[in-house]
Amino acid sequence: xxxxxxYQRLLDLIxxxxxxxxxxxxxxxxxxxxxxxxxxxxxxxxxxxxxEATADLCIAYKPNLAxxxxxxxxxxxxxxxxxxxxPSEALCIxxxxxxxxxxxxxxxxxxxxxxxGVDAVTLHAYMGRDSVQPFLGRTxxxxxxxxxxxxxxxxxxxxxxxxxxxPFYRHMVDAALSWGSHEDTMLVxxxxxxxxxxxxxxxxxxxxxxxxxxxxxxxxxxxxxxxxCTSHNNLIINASRSILYASSGxxxxxxxxxxxxxxxxxxxDLMTGRP
Amino acid sequence: xxxxxxYQRLLDLIxxxxxxxxxxxxxxxxxxxxxxxxxxxxxxxxxxxxxEATADLCIAYKPNLAxxxxxxxxxxxxxxxxxxxxPSEALCIxxxxxxxxxxxxxxxxxxxxxxxGVDAVTLHAYMGRDSVQPFLGRTxxxxxxxxxxxxxxxxxxxxxxxxxxxPFYRHMVDAALSWGSHEDTMLVxxxxxxxxxxxxxxxxxxxxxxxxxxxxxxxxxxxxxxxxCTSHNNLIINASRSILYASSGxxxxxxxxxxxxxxxxxxxDLMTGRP
Numbered sequence: 309x310x311x312x313x314x315y316q317r318l319l320d321l322i323x324x325x326x327x328x329x330x331x332x333x334x335x336x337x338x339x340x341x342x343x344x345x346x347x348x349x350x351x352x353x354x355x356x357x358x359x360e361a362t363a364d365l366c367i368a369y370k371p372n373l374a375x376x377x378x379x380x381x382x383x384x385x386x387x388x389x390x391x392x393x394x395p396s397e398a399l400c401i402x403x404x405x406x407x408x409x410x411x412x413x414x415x416x417x418x419x420x421x422x423x424x425g426v427d428a429v430t431l432h433a434y435m436g437r438d439s440v441q442p443f444l445g446r447t448x449x450x451x452x453x454x455x456x457x458x459x460x461x462x463x464x465x466x467x468x469x470x471x472x473x474x475p476f477y478r479h480m481v482d483a484a485l486s487w488g489s490h491e492d493t494m495l496v497x498x499x500x501x502x503x504x505x506x507x508x509x510x511x512x513x514x515x516x517x518x519x520x521x522x523x524x525x526x527x528x529x530x531x532x533x534x535x536x537c538t539s540h541n542n543l544i545i546n547a548s549r550s551i552l553y554a555s556s557g558x559x560x561x562x563x564x565x566x567x568x569x570x571x572x573x574x575x576x577d578l579m580t581g582r583p
Numbered sequence: 584x585x586x587x588x589x590y591q592r593l594l595d596l597i598x599x600x601x602x603x604x605x606x607x608x609x610x611x612x613x614x615x616x617x618x619x620x621x622x623x624x625x626x627x628x629x630x631x632x633x634x635e636a637t638a639d640l641c642i643a644y645k646p647n648l649a650x651x652x653x654x655x656x657x658x659x660x661x662x663x664x665x666x667x668x669x670p671s672e673a674l675c676i677x678x679x680x681x682x683x684x685x686x687x688x689x690x691x692x693x694x695x696x697x698x699x700g701v702d703a704v705t706l707h708a709y710m711g712r713d714s715v716q717p718f719l720g721r722t723x724x725x726x727x728x729x730x731x732x733x734x735x736x737x738x739x740x741x742x743x744x745x746x747x748x749x750p751f752y753r754h755m756v757d758a759a760l761s762w763g764s765h766e767d768t769m770l771v772x773x774x775x776x777x778x779x780x781x782x783x784x785x786x787x788x789x790x791x792x793x794x795x796x797x798x799x800x801x802x803x804x805x806x807x808x809x810x811x812c813t814s815h816n817n818l819i820i821n822a823s824r825s826i827l828y829a830s831s832g833x834x835x836x837x838x839x840x841x842x843x844x845x846x847x848x849x850x851x852d853l854m855t856g857r858p
Contacts, residue, residue, distance in 0.1 A: 334686075334687065372683075372687060372690075374681070374683060374687045374688070374690035374691045374694065375687075375690050377659075377690070377691065377694040377698075378690040378691070378693045378694040378698060379698075380659070380663065380694075380698045380699070381656055381657075381659040381660040381662075381663055382656075383659075384652075384655070384656040384658075384659045385656040387656075388655065388656055403683075405681065405682055405683050405707070406649070406680065407680055407682075407707055408647075408649060408678075408680050409732065409733070409734040409736070409800075410734065410735075410736075411609075412609065412647060412649045412650075413649070415647075415649035415650050415652070415653040416649045416652065416653070418653045419649065419652040419653040419655075420652075423652075423653060423654075423655045424655070432680070432682055432707040432709055433740065434707055434709050434729060434732075434740060434741065434755075435729070435732050435734060435736050435737065435740075435741075436732075436734065436735070436736020436737055436738065436739030436740055436741070437735075437736045437739050438734055438735055438736040439734070439736050454709060454710070457684065457709075457710050457711075458684070459684040459685065459710060459711065459713055459714070460685075460711070460712075460713055461684070461685075461710050461711020461712045461713040461714050462710065462711055463711065464711030464712050464758050465708065465709060465710075465711055465754065465755055465758050466709065466710075466711070468745065468746075468754055469745065469746040470743065470744065470745050470746060470751070471743075471744040471745060471746055471748070473746070476745070476751055476754070479740065479743055479751070480709075480740055483739050483740050525684075
């Protein structure tokens, strides 16, 4: 049984490794290198190789549940085995984007925290406090609530304006971050919106922000770190496709390592020298 | 391969059976009657018995994914078998409340529509159009988007006020219902808010509304039907715990049938005589 990944332990890990990198596991079975196709579970074999190649270069992994669910019940077995193969010092974020009424949220929290043993779960907070509450208040466990997302659809609802002139997503953030603390809640802010990231950082200096959207989605790493970093370095920056599919050949693990190394080196350079 | 459950076929089914009842399968393994505990898969055995007892008394079933996920990978196998045991004429709504960016939403749509073969999936639309789009435009398949929910947490965000004086949830509804049509999109409106239901029905006369929250959550059936019904009878009203746990003894199926019968009879009386 490893020690819980508390706020301070995560900060220490980022400091030690000089990286904020989270490797997203959004694995499309059709994009797995041909050399793994004959493995009993090719996706699991791919994840093991990616994890082995990147374990010392990141601080978190983020398996995306949709990709496991699309493989049917066997996919959830693969998810369980994937979680087991992650290094014990890294944060495991189930990118599940769940969100339901209290008694159902209880079941989701039990599923992810206790049955699958992950550290953190991404959540929709649209249904309010009782939908997030079961994920809070457990040392080293994290509710990662959606604030402003990196996709084009963020304009359809999140960025519309409320009565006080602020966008809807700011109301979502204010509500969702009021239920817990920076010790059990993180916020998702897309890399494609650095100005919003900077504004949120001013109001929420302590919370970890999970930032997806660099790489394939077009977010700029330097802008994200400039906007979102404090002296705490309390950012977790996700990259998925640019690492997973750095090569489709038998050198995929080596190329994934190079891609992770490249990102982590850039992060270290941008972190260095901050107050 | 059965015929797709189109808008018209659902209306016809409601008319024929004179019920709008959806039976929610939110099964807590600890509440299964003792007489089923020695079955190889007690939850599946319970679902088969409940479905057999209610098949002619409802028009839909709504398995709640959280309860299956909390059982680990075997729970998803149980979900698959549960979907298979549903009567072919009934709508199967996966109560999954998913919602993610386009390429991930594609995987969720594939998982639920193609791998598990359900007809409908409940969705968070907070992430905008690209998060719902993959669920639209397939004959007899349904995106069931969250509008105003039945839980206490609805007050925390959904009922706050936008710049035009209308609540946030109305903006969510307007956006989400603009992406598809009444032939591929349904709306979730909680039974605990009949006045809101009535107002939404004025603006959206055609869409099916899925209404959870009668029974254990306190919603009133008569108020719901008065507020939400049109001459189309395009409402789907869910009850879960009041049917599933009508008895914890060996007469559980019989008592579940009685509870479903009681609800359906009330629905038929309230539907009768409407224009």
